[in-house]
Amino acid sequence: MPVTLQQIAEAAGVSRGTVDRALKNRGRVKPEVADKIKKIAEELGYQPSLAGRALAMARRNVKIGVIQQSAQTPFMQQVYEGILAAKQEAESLGGNVDVYRINGVDAGRVLEIMEELKDNGVSGIALTPSEDTMLKKTIDTFAGEYGIPIVTFNSDVEDTKRLCFVGQNTVQSGRTAAGLMGEITGGAGEVAVISGHNSNPALNNRIKGFCREISGSYPDIKLVKTRYSYDDDWVAAKIVEELLLEHPKLKGIYITGSTVKGICEMLHNLGRETEIKVIANDFLEENKEWVRSGALNFLIGQDSYVQGYEPVMILFKLLLEDEQPGSSDRYTEIVIKNKYNL
Amino acid sequence: MPVTLQQIAEAAGVSRGTVDRALKNRGRVKPEVADKIKKIAEELGYQPSLAGRALAMARRNVKIGVIQQSAQTPFMQQVYEGILAAKQEAESLGGNVDVYRINGVDAGRVLEIMEELKDNGVSGIALTPSEDTMLKKTIDTFAGEYGIPIVTFNSDVEDTKRLCFVGQNTVQSGRTAAGLMGEITGGAGEVAVISGHNSNPALNNRIKGFCREISGSYPDIKLVKTRYSYDDDWVAAKIVEELLLEHPKLKGIYITGSTVKGICEMLHNLGRETEIKVIANDFLEENKEWVRSGALNFLIGQDSYVQGYEPVMILFKLLLEDEQPGSSDRYTEIVIKNKYNL
DNA sequence: CTGAAAGCGCTTACAG
DNA sequence: CTGAAAGCGCTTACAG
Numbered sequence: 001m002p003v004t005l006q007q008i009a010e011a012a013g014v015s016r017g018t019v020d021r022a023l024k025n026r027g028r029v030k031p032e033v034a035d036k037i038k039k040i041a042e043e044l045g046y047q048p049s050l051a052g053r054a055l056a057m058a059r060r061n062v063k064i065g066v067i068q069q070s071a072q073t074p075f076m077q078q079v080y081e082g083i084l085a086a087k088q089e090a091e092s093l094g095g096n097v098d099v100y101r102i103n104g105v106d107a108g109r110v111l112e113i114m115e116e117l118k119d120n121g122v123s124g125i126a127l128t129p130s131e132d133t134m135l136k137k138t139i140d141t142f143a144g145e146y147g148i149p150i151v152t153f154n155s156d157v158e159d160t161k162r163l164c165f166v167g168q169n170t171v172q173s174g175r176t177a178a179g180l181m182g183e184i185t186g187g188a189g190e191v192a193v194i195s196g197h198n199s200n201p202a203l204n205n206r207i208k209g210f211c212r213e214i215s216g217s218y219p220d221i222k223l224v225k226t227r228y229s230y231d232d233d234w235v236a237a238k239i240v241e242e243l244l245l246e247h248p249k250l251k252g253i254y255i256t257g258s259t260v261k262g263i264c265e266m267l268h269n270l271g272r273e274t275e276i277k278v279i280a281n282d283f284l285e286e287n288k289e290w291v292r293s294g295a296l297n298f299l300i301g302q303d304s305y306v307q308g309y310e311p312v313m314i315l316f317k318l319l320l321e322d323e324q325p326g327s328s329d330r331y332t333e334i335v336i337k338n339k340y341n342l
Numbered sequence: 343m344p345v346t347l348q349q350i351a352e353a354a355g356v357s358r359g360t361v362d363r364a365l366k367n368r369g370r371v372k373p374e375v376a377d378k379i380k381k382i383a384e385e386l387g388y389q390p391s392l393a394g395r396a397l398a399m400a401r402r403n404v405k406i407g408v409i410q411q412s413a414q415t416p417f418m419q420q421v422y423e424g425i426l427a428a429k430q431e432a433e434s435l436g437g438n439v440d441v442y443r444i445n446g447v448d449a450g451r452v453l454e455i456m457e458e459l460k461d462n463g464v465s466g467i468a469l470t471p472s473e474d475t476m477l478k479k480t481i482d483t484f485a486g487e488y489g490i491p492i493v494t495f496n497s498d499v500e501d502t503k504r505l506c507f508v509g510q511n512t513v514q515s516g517r518t519a520a521g522l523m524g525e526i527t528g529g530a531g532e533v534a535v536i537s538g539h540n541s542n543p544a545l546n547n548r549i550k551g552f553c554r555e556i557s558g559s560y561p562d563i564k565l566v567k568t569r570y571s572y573d574d575d576w577v578a579a580k581i582v583e584e585l586l587l588e589h590p591k592l593k594g595i596y597i598t599g600s601t602v603k604g605i606c607e608m609l610h611n612l613g614r615e616t617e618i619k620v621i622a623n624d625f626l627e628e629n630k631e632w633v634r635s636g637a638l639n640f641l642i643g644q645d646s647y648v649q650g651y652e653p654v655m656i657l658f659k660l661l662l663e664d665e666q667p668g669s670s671d672r673y674t675e676i677v678i679k680n681k682y683n684l
Numbered sequence: 685c686t687g688a689a690a691g692c693g694c695t696t697a698c699a700g
Numbered sequence: 701c702t703g704a705a706a707g708c709g710c711t712t713a714c715a716g
Contacts, residue, residue, distance in 0.1 A: 051393050336678040338678070
């Protein structure tokens with residue numbers, strides 16, 4: 001039988017309102033009384049009831065805004081599932097979650113939505129930022145002056161007052177790939193990295209983590225110069241063709257981003273798919289298919305669901321229970337999948 | 343603004359009680375009225391409020407019992423964390439969770455606790471079963487005659503009326519290990535399996551999955567006869583010593599259960615730890631240390647937290663929301679960890 | 685077959 | 701500085 005506020009009130013000989021004020025340090029309680037109440041709550045092992053609190057707070061109508069960029073990509077679609085689950089949970093607990101999805105990257109639109117949310121009295125915002133000076137400034141204004149906490153997810157934005165970030169530690173993801181590549185190539189031979197855009201910070205971090213770890217831990221592996229597909233499957237296929245001409249004994253390829261298809265198809269056409277070890281990122285249906293078929297040896301993933309779910313729940317708990325997130329970085333699990341645990 | 347029962351009642355021109363009865367099919371509502379109400383609820387997109395329901399149900403005081411065997415093991419300690427989190431969540435939503443932990447395996451004690459729980463009016467029980475005829479029968483009696491749903495976790499018990507099982511697909515775990523072993527040995531050479539007790543079904547399933555997959559997918563790998571350490575580190579070390587005498591070119595070892603320490607230490611002493619690939623199970627602190635040191639190449643894990651958290655929440659949701667678990671088997675994620683994503 | 689009412693545990697004006 | 705009261709959304713006897 002959990003202890004209730006009422007029981008504490010009776011034990012302390014005061015009213016529930018007073019107990020509430022004392023426990024929440026809201027002031028307007030004589031210090032001695034407050035101390036006594038706190039002691040009693042402690043002794044009784046008081047755990048506030050989420051249900052009671054949520055119901056009472058429903059009147060305040062805590063509103064949370066979510067802004068997701070690049071929403072059209074399959075990966076962001078998975079993140080969206082997590083957002084929806086959190087929306088559902090928060091709303092069944094009396095909250096209110098409004099989700100805005102933007103196709104492609106559009107900092108201007110993000111700013112517009114932020115203003116709109118503010119005008120509607122939003123209490124907190126979760127968003128996928130993009131590198132943009134104005135956006136950074138606005139995040140600071142919201143988090144600072146307006147007192148509207150901001151949580152970034154999927155990508156982070158440095159040096160701002162955002163409350164916390166939920167997403168992958170991309171450098172570590174690259175290192176994990178390096179560890180796998182080192183093992184499955186027997187720690188020797190030529191290995192190539194094929195990336196997307198050379199201006200994508202996340203991909204560059206993966207490259208960094210991968211290359212550093214290979215150089216450090218597998219000195220007998222020779223890293224071939226990194227190529228960029230600019231997210232074009234045709235370009236990626238072309239790169240593979242050239243790569244194998246220049247390095248006929250190539251033993252492995254690490255794909256930091258998309259164009260898995262272009263690469264795997266070309267390897268298949270050249271009849272090299274089983275012998276060349278390939279590691280890629282993200283658990284998209286298409287990628288999983290390549291793992292099942294054997295063209296891809298491993299897939300490394302970020303927990304997309306968590307990237308959508310957590311930011312909303314962090315804000316909701318903060319707003320409802322005043323529970324601060326533990327740390328300002330919430331790195332999602334780096335998941336390794338092969339054919340058997342997909 | 344989520345829709346409430348009240349709004350539906352107003353729209354339908356009836357009282358909240360009637361709406362409730364109609365939506366829950368509790369009967370005692372004129373069919374036409376019930377249909378109308380359901381239609382309105384559908385149109386308005388009614389989502390019941392967890393907070394409201396939980397609070398109202400608090401009066402009924404839904405009690406859930408959890409019985410955990412082998413509670414002294416480090417793995418079960420991790421499972422216990424999950425149980426505690428679920429207990430906390432369910433209780434803050436008005437439930438009541440009583441946890442009983444048993445050191446070692448003791449079906450008799452489980453039976454005693456089950457009776458005790460029943461006498462205390464428990465509404466559902468989560469337990470780690472053991473192979474025992476009486477226990478099986480009792481599970482059926484509870485689930486059938488008494489109408490007390492039973493969820494098994496960590497291990498399952500075949501052919502009973504338990505509602506569902508939460509735990510690892512051990513065969514699949516063995517296959518995942520095989521996929522890794524195949525890759526890191528280059529798909530050729532001698533590989534050994536060292537297991538714990540030869541009567542442990544979970545370990546035997548891992549062996550089965552491992553051996554089948556190796557035979558099927560890596561024909562050039564020669565599987566050496568499986569040895570049993572009976573969970574004794576000294577015995578395990580001895581096994582390694584003999585194994586390397588008989589098979590000096592051994593390329594890999596798959597450890598299905600405990601005795602990681604005995605095996606890794608012996609490999610270290612013999613100076614073979616870097617060259618022989620070793621894959622083991624479970625993310626115990628000790629095991630992680632062996633991965634970091636490089637003696638273990640991979641660790642395969644069951645999601646221990648989920649094994650504790652899910653059974654309680656499945657019962658709680660069933661009791662609170664009448665939400666049936668999706669399937670009768672809830673296999674936890676098979677997780678692969680190397681040095682970098684530990 | 686249907687409705688009015690009490691109550692779950694909490695928060696929040698409001699009155700004193 | 702403190703208390704009494706209303707109300708959040710739901711369920712559940714109870715009365716009709």
